[in-house]
Amino acid sequence: MADIRSQWIQSLRAELDERRAGHLLRELRQVESPQGPTLVIDGHEYVQFCTNNYLGLATDPEVIEASREATGRFGAGSGASRLVAGSMALHHQLETALAHFKHAEAALVFPTGFMANLAVLTTFAGEDDLVVSDKLNHASLLDAAKFSGAYHRTFPHRKYERAAELLEKQEVRSKKQDEKGKDQESGRKSAGRRFLVTDSFFSMDGDLADLPAACAVAASHDALVIVDEAHGTGVLGPRGAGVAELQGVEDRVTLSIGTLSKALGSLGGFVTGPREAIEMLVNAARSFIYTTALPPGCSAAALAALKIVEREPARRQRVMSLAQRVKTELEALGFDCGNSASPVIPVILGEAETAVAAAMFLRQRGIYVPAIRPPTVPPKSARLRISLMTTHTDSQVSQLIDAMAALAADQANR
Numbered sequence: 001m002a003d004i005r006s007q008w009i010q011s012l013r014a015e016l017d018e019r020r021a022g023h024l025l026r027e028l029r030q031v032e033s034p035q036g037p038t039l040v041i042d043g044h045e046y047v048q049f050c051t052n053n054y055l056g057l058a059t060d061p062e063v064i065e066a067s068r069e070a071t072g073r074f075g076a077g078s079g080a081s082r083l084v085a086g087s088m089a090l091h092h093q094l095e096t097a098l099a100h101f102k103h104a105e106a107a108l109v110f111p112t113g114f115m116a117n118l119a120v121l122t123t124f125a126g127e128d129d130l131v132v133s134d135k136l137n138h139a140s141l142l143d144a145a146k147f148s149g150a151y152h153r154t155f156p157h158r159k160y161e162r163a164a165e166l167l168e169k170q171e172v173r174s175k176k177q178d179e180k181g182k183d184q185e186s187g188r189k190s191a192g193r194r195f196l197v198t199d200s201f202f203s204m205d206g207d208l209a210d211l212p213a214a215c216a217v218a219a220s221h222d223a224l225v226i227v228d229e230a231h232g233t234g235v236l237g238p239r240g241a242g243v244a245e246l247q248g249v250e251d252r253v254t255l256s257i258g259t260l261s262k263a264l265g266s267l268g269g270f271v272t273g274p275r276e277a278i279e280m281l282v283n284a285a286r287s288f289i290y291t292t293a294l295p296p297g298c299s300a301a302a303l304a305a306l307k308i309v310e311r312e313p314a315r316r317q318r319v320m321s322l323a324q325r326v327k328t329e330l331e332a333l334g335f336d337c338g339n340s341a342s343p344v345i346p347v348i349l350g351e352a353e354t355a356v357a358a359a360m361f362l363r364q365r366g367i368y369v370p371a372i373r374p375p376t377v378p379p380k381s382a383r384l385r386i387s388l389m390t391t392h393t394d395s396q397v398s399q400l401i402d403a404m405a406a407l408a409a410d411q412a413n414r
């Protein structure tokens with residue numbers, strides 16, 4: 001009889017085999033080049049349409065130099081949590097710059113955007129609060145809502161009238177509180193608050209939340225609005241501050257979350273909002289308190305990237321015009337590109353197998369586009385996810401469109 005460890009490994013193998021058979025197995029590939037418009041992957045060079053490095057800043061010489069200089073001066077790591085000895089001058093400079101950029105009172109930097117999302121909901125929502133989320137919100141926001149212990153309901157994508165119905169029917173649950181009425185883990189008192197939580201730019205669909213509609217629903221139900229601008233930051237809005245800026249609702253969003261890891265080309269997450277909220281995160285957010293601070297090189301890279309975003313609007317104008325071209329030409333070929341209004345263009349194909357075969361077809365023609373499958377997207381909506389970069393040349397984009405035309409012809413002949 002097999003021992004418990006062998007039984008466990010066997011059961012894992014069976015589960016992985018099942019995923020492989022369903023075209024759902026995820027595998028790591030080795031990238032051997034910088035994150036430019038071309039990538040060398042497993043020894044082959046491809047023109048790539050798969051990163052979130054929308055403005056090309058991860059490989060920008062000014063950003064690299066800032067990172068190199070900060071690493072030389074301050075070291076590779078920050079040594080401790082922010083509250084111990086890791087709160088370096090660069091973090092404070094970055095927070096001042098982010099608050100200014102987002103027109104907010106204050107900002108707080110985290111080691112990743114995932115941790116920033118986790119911090120916000122687990123700090124501000126508790127057992128007798130209600131969190132209402134767009135069903136297509138990023139996994140980190142959905143997980144954060146779960147971990148918060150709040151009563152969590154999702155509404156269908158961008159259906160704010162349904163969000164309104166959910167906000168009307170708040171249910172109060174029993175609390176895990178001490179004798180002073182405080183939540184035992186966060187040390188904070190829950191107050192029966194309502195939160196409406198949404199991504200601003202949905203990363204697998206490339207479409208945007210209707211933030212004025214979301215804010216109006218929240219306002220009429222006394223709910224606070226939390227927006228994840230991970231993908232909008234740097235790319236959308238007149239100054240690149242994000243979708244809230246684009247749609248003119250910066251002052252109606254209670255808390256905004258962002259990441260330094262996408263258009264800003266570095267690593268790290270951040271939250272902007274009222275000074276008191278930021279101070280409360282410093283005091284109660286477990287994913288801020290119990291982790292080592294962002295390294296100096298990442299902080300300096302993000303600071304340099306922010307300056308470029310503010311100085312060079314042409315970068316975001318170019319990536320948006322490339323995206324518009326790709327969407328128009330792919331729709332003319334008969335592809336379903338959803339409601340994309342950003343540098344991410346989905347090509348919705350349906351079954352996971354079809355999406356994997358399409359990605360392979362493109363790869364054989366020197367184009368790297370990822371197939372996105374459930375559970376990242378809903379069942380039967382597997383897709384290619386094309387993301388554009390400012391630094392793509394017109395001829396690289398033409399190569400993509402030619403390969404997609406060949407794919408359309410191949411599918412029509414089946």
Ligand SMILES: Cc1ncc(COP(=O)(O)O)c(C=O)c1O
Binds near residue numbers: 113114117228231261
């Ligand atoms: C919408 C959204 N929010 C949050 C995150 C997490 O950001 P980070 O990669 O900085 O952890 C991501 C990235 O994966 C994202 O797409």
